[in-house]
Amino acid sequence: MTNKQVLLKFGTENIEQHILKNPIPRSIWLQEGDEPFVQIIDQRFLPHENRTNDLKSTLDCERAIKEMEVRGAPLIGITAAFGMYFAALESLRHDDGETCLQKKAAALRASRPTAVNLMWAVDQQMALAKAHGFNQQLPEALWNNAKMLMEEDAEVCRKIGTYGLELIKEIAAKKPGEPVNILTHCNAGSLAVIEWGTATAPIYQAHLQGIKVHVWVDETRPRNQGANLTAYELGVAKVPHTLVVDNAGGHLMQHGMVDLCFVGCDRVTKNGDVANKIGTYLKALAANDNQVPFYVCLPSSTIDWQISDGLSEIEIEERSDEEVRYIQGLHDGEVKQVLICPETTAGYNIGFDVTPARLVTGLVTERGICQASAAGLASIFPDK
């Protein structure tokens, strides 16, 4: 099978059928029937191979999480929630089913011990199991609950998109016939969540409404999630886009080639400081220097109400320097890693940086858009 053919396969559907049903591809979807199961995109091989994996057992779900076939906090959580459905199904076949279910829940939790969403999802399902009682109807209850959690996540992102869409519309109105140029960094797309993405949600909604958009996709070294994932999913959804190196954004903004920046985030402080993929801060500086609006798109679950100052209070993960020294890509039809520096050169690899609130034009959440400040956040989250 050639690589092109692999790219056209999308689970049990071909990709055209999938897009007709889902204009924005999902990272996880269900095959419902007598023996329902789950399908995911195996993200480790994107964009060069579009492999989809069937998840039909607890072990399948554990493996998908552990081997990073799925990534992104919401997606990991939802995969585990469906893992609990399989766990209940399998446990019913055992004499000591309840103990078996607990063991399987523990195994799911252990598949990525630092993932907060994973713990949360397994806890939710175990609480439901306790309330429901261990019986033949439990698997169906867990399946339905997982489905609800999945749709809730999709709905949060859809709402983020609805609010962000207004920002795109405002600019589109000022330049009729011309595309709105949006720069994004890393992958805050549908592949990081269930559907829509966060930073991409307004873009997808504009595209579906026929508003002309064009996306500048930052490569996003070291792991190249922009080149690998964002370019891939925008391509699948047929959203016009162009790949640029991370160095290019400043020049683009100086020359009026960017109307708007949308990025995602990993954590936001209650004062509006934003931790996101390394390099976000540099783009925010350039946006500020060129009066380009810079918006951060996030579900409110990302807000850490306990901390104020991002620079001093958010700990930044240091990762292996192999990610700096090597780059993965396709050569002769195979995914390979190449060394880009002398054998003896050491690298330093930090995953995230902090963009101070003063450089952020606004936060786009499922509750609406607010200023990146304590007052701004309080205005749409008075309950916090």
Added chain:
Amino acid sequence: MTNKQVLLKFGTENIEQHILKNPIPRSIWLQEGDEPFVQIIDQRFLPHENRTNDLKSTLDCERAIKEMEVRGAPLIGITAAFGMYFAALESLRHDDGETCLQKKAAALRASRPTAVNLMWAVDQQMALAKAHGFNQQLPEALWNNAKMLMEEDAEVCRKIGTYGLELIKEIAAKKPGEPVNILTHCNAGSLAVIEWGTATAPIYQAHLQGIKVHVWVDETRPRNQGANLTAYELGVAKVPHTLVVDNAGGHLMQHGMVDLCFVGCDRVTKNGDVANKIGTYLKALAANDNQVPFYVCLPSSTIDWQISDGLSEIEIEERSDEEVRYIQGLHDGEVKQVLICPETTAGYNIGFDVTPARLVTGLVTERGICQASAAGLASIFPDK
């Protein structure tokens, strides 16, 4: 022969012998004797293979320029100047030697038609030939003139280093025992010129004087000159350094991990705006936001006294998007290119950006350091 062994070879010397004689490796050097010739590092294969090529004819010099075995304006010019020595030597064997010399000069000029330094160097040599007269002593005169031009370039860079060194010393005095952390972008090192480099000249001089320095080397996508060339030459000279992705510099500066930025440039306007490798502007913004001094090192030949506003007056080269879509590196002992995005994704590739003078702390030239402004430049170049 293993790759390690290749790396240890340096022309007819091994690299240890070369470093003993030249603590800062040169990009071009001479083998003088009865039949003198020129040696260069074939930069196309750095850092993975250290190939040196012998230049023993006009054709060798043409090829080295055309095939980009040598790069950087000064180095191209000097290679052509030595090409003219071989041209004279070869022409003496012809009946119509003078016509032959002119033809060879034209061929050298055509080897890289847009390189201003190349034209300048060939013109210089042809003027000398005219003044000298076409005879047996002409080759030696041309050899000596090429050598003088070469040493002049090295001397300009040495002086830039001497002035820049004072900036490093000032910081070193404030943190005794600790290294001065310097960030650099792209390769403005000895490989781009003859010796010392521009941005690296102060660093090499500090290192040779025993002042502790540590260099953050920006990878410098798309062509990765930082990872390929700067990391390589700092390694050869044993200057402590660490490779980082282009996204990292802002974070480093926010956390006090950069004391000073030194970059080179391609063109400076009379008002002090700086055109340099794409991404320089982003680092200047971060330096400005974090009160990190940001210096541009340049020979005065880089100043374009005809233009004032960098953003509107300097034309920026757009290059093939293959440089964005593919990355070159070492895999299984061979240099290979890997595709880092979907097959169908288009890229946009601009070579340079413009850093406005307001973000530049100072210009380090062979005449001294001045403010990046018309008044600053006039203070050290009153003759312009």
